[in-house]
Amino acid sequence: MIYVLNGPNLGRLGTREPDVYGRTTYADLVRLCEETGSRLGVDVVVRQTDAEYEMLGWLHAAADEGADVVLNPAAWSHYSIAVRDACGMLTGRLVEVHISNIHTREEFRHHSLISAVATGVIAGLGVDGYRLAIEHLTTGNPDSPVGGSRR
DSSP states (O other), X not given: OXXXXXXXXXXXXXXXXXXXXXXXXXXXXXXXXXXXXXXXXXXXEEEEOSOHHHHHHHHHHHHHHTXXXXXXXXXXXXXXXXXXXXXXXXXXXXXXXXXXXGGGSOGGGSOOXXXXXXXXXXXXXXXXXXXXXXXXXXXXXXXXXXXXXXX
């Protein structure tokens, strides 16, 4: 099982700043993730919330299950210690994904609290970053330093 968890405003994909995030809708993103999982023989559950408490619950459940997580924390990347701490409790691997390249945007977006507890980070590859993250978690070598060690 791989959880693909999305933070605030990602449900607005396709209409929110398409020059930054592209025209892919959230429904298209869900379909991409589910089809990638199906092709690789792994169950993928995709969720989005604008409520921090809900994200924390999902991360806690993933930690209890030992599940791998693909997380786009969105704005929470930059300020939510609660989301960072919940990510730190994960026992499976965590790939942080950002649709845009946060390092080329506004200064306040350059630092992610989540990256320090992630197995890996994908930024700036559009929604294709999700496909790559799922492929990595499914086919990557968990014993490789790059391939997926927890930290």
